Amino acid sequence: MMEKILLSYGDSLLRSSDVALLDPPHWLNDNIIGFIFEFLASNQDPSISQRVAFLSPEVSQFVKCCxxxxxDFLQPLDLPSKDLILLPVNDNTGSEAGGTHWSLLAYVRHIPIFLHYDSAPGTNAPHARLMARNLRTLLxxxxxxxxxxxxxxxxxxDCGMYVVCVTEALCEQIMGGAGSPSLHKITPQYVTQKRAEWKEIIKRLSRNSEKKCI
Structure with a gap:
């Protein structure tokens, strides 16, 4: 018997086993990270959302492997026009998202440069460099x-949660005109708090979706 879908949000489908990963000590999967990126993309101020591209884990993995x-695949996203492009990086060597470690690759157009944020420094560097190289022609x-x-x-x-927290900080500060982001607030306690906040957001969206179906 297939597990019940807890939330359908845009292109994201979350089941209870996905949402349970937001409780420590669990490692976030591509479904949760994909949902969070999609939520952030659709809840930015319009003046910001048009300037930022949030690539899903599946699309990011395709960039790395293909x-x-x-x-050609990314052409519809109009990435050259974006001021900030955010890509979750995984150490999986296959064509699908997965693996054992997440990090974040950000392209900042006004510099221009690719910046790699890895909460376990050096772990995903080869994968991030490959993704940057594969995007070079397009950008x-x-x-x-x-x-x-x-x-x-x-x-x-907690690697996936650090990706989420750094992503939010980049959007808030770089896109808000504050220059280089301040990441000092992202402590282990902050990350744990964010796990609970995202779980509540999913519960709220799920309740609202159920009400609409009544």
Whole structure:
């Protein structure tokens, strides 16, 4: 028997087993990260949402694994016009999202540069560099890349939540005109708090969806 869908949101489908991953000590899967990216994309101020691209884990993995096809596949997203592009990076070497570690690759157009934020420094660098290289042609030949200082995880399971928290910080500060983002607030306690907040957001959306169906 197939597990009941807890929430359908845009292109995201979350089941109870997905949402349970927001309780520590669990590692976030691509379904949860994909939903959060989709939620953030649809809840930005319109003046910001048009300037930011949130790529899902599946699309990001395609970028990493399909170099020749990536430019044509991504053409509808109009990425060259975006000021900020955010891609979750995974260490899976296959064509699908998965693996054991998440990090975040951000393209900042006004510099222009690819910035890699890894809560376990160095772990995903080869994967992030490959993704940046595969996007270079599409993004006007940008070949600048930097391993950026990132808050460090203090356990083996919070990497996905650090991706989420850094993503939110980048949107709030870079897109708000504050220049380089301040990531000092992203502490282990903050990350744990964010787990609970995202779980509540999903519960609220699920309740509202059920009311509409009555």
């Amino acid at each position: 170099e020749r096809d990536a430019p 006007n030949g940008c070949d600048s890349y930097r391993e950026e200082h990132s808050p460090s995880q203090h356990n083996s399971y």
